Amino acid sequence: MTFSICVRESYEDESGAEQTRYGVAVTTRLAGVGTLCPFANEHGAVATQSLVNVDLGRKGVEYLADGLAVDDALSALLAADEGKPSRQLHGVDGDGTFAFSGEECGEWFGHLEREGLTVAGNLLTGEAVIEATADAFEAADPDTPLPERLIDALEAGHEEGGDKRTDLEIQSAALRVTTTEDREMEPYDEDLRVDATRTPIADLRETYERAGESFAAAVAKYEDEYEADSLDDDGE
Template sequence: MTFSICVRERYTDEEGDDQTRFGVAVTTRLPGVGTLCPFASENGAIATQSLVNVELGRKGIEYVDDGLAIEDALHALLNADDGVENRQLHGVDADGTFTFSGDECNGWYGHESGENYTVAGNLLTGESVVTETAREYRENEDDDRPLAERLIDALAAGYAEGGDKREELHVQSAALLVETTEADETEPYYNDLRVDATETPILDLREAYELAGDGFAAAVERYEAARDEADS
């Protein structure tokens, strides 16, 4: 019912320290996908979809946070899942990637992975949805723009290829989540966004991202001004 992308990016922060960020973005022709499919922490990102088992994402991130490699964590969870043939599960951690599509997922379904990303989808118009989502991310992987913005672009590329094939379902949703190893007491609002019910999920997610970015910048400016005034 979905297509999604998970990524890992290493970068250097303003202090010159090495950091890693993880992101996941997803869209589908059903409401509320952000409550079910995307999971992320400072240690990894996971998307669980098709016939969704939320515990695969929730426990998967818990296991990765506990130090288990993502491949071992997700294999273990799938091996204990009676509905494994209907599951689609993928993600990244600090060192590796994992992709799985059960034999009874609804077509078109499939996945793709690269050094720092995984993409998967089911009930799609075709393979090009996954291919274009991955291509868009790869081509902008080294861009200086925030990861959240580039994840929206990746979803937009897949959506333009047809996305979810169930055109009779007009109520759609989209979500993104970005986490980082970098400690920041003012975590940007645009790193955790959901559009739960709309007919234009990518457009609305992009608008929410832009508004959240403006709101975050305005809040930082206001609080910094108030702090400077208090210190003077």
């Protein structure tokens, strides 16, 4: 797989309570990356790539939900994985970060950790790809919705060179965003995948925009039903 970013950020909800939001996004020059690489829940975000072991991502977020720190959770999973030299695994939780790249990943490969984010990639044109991805995310306006900032970060890495396998035309991209906030409705634009395309970043952006339009239209059309359902749930 190619390159991905995991992030954590704090924010205040409408009631003024402190919440934590997590995000993960990925793109590659293969199809269907969204089913393999990005994992997230209300406890953190994890990406598994290179010679992919999906269980590292799936169990990683499960371990975070069980209360393990991201460093302990992902280190333990790698220690039990015979394919560790060919893996890349990274992620964030509420307090820390973790990133690992095995020595048998495809060149160029590597990772970085910064405050509240990790980026990793393999089979890239060079280190500048992951640096551009991280720099773009950190430079973004924090008031911009997180899915949009994740797409912008992928775009920056892609423009820097991205995956070097230019002979592979069919590509994919995906993102997931989660939060500790208990929301009445989950928006449609926080779990998106583009599974097979020649323009993964542009298509992911278009999918994000259309999902937002769909959510706004649904809320407007069914607002009365949503309000009635909420009252029923409250026992009123």
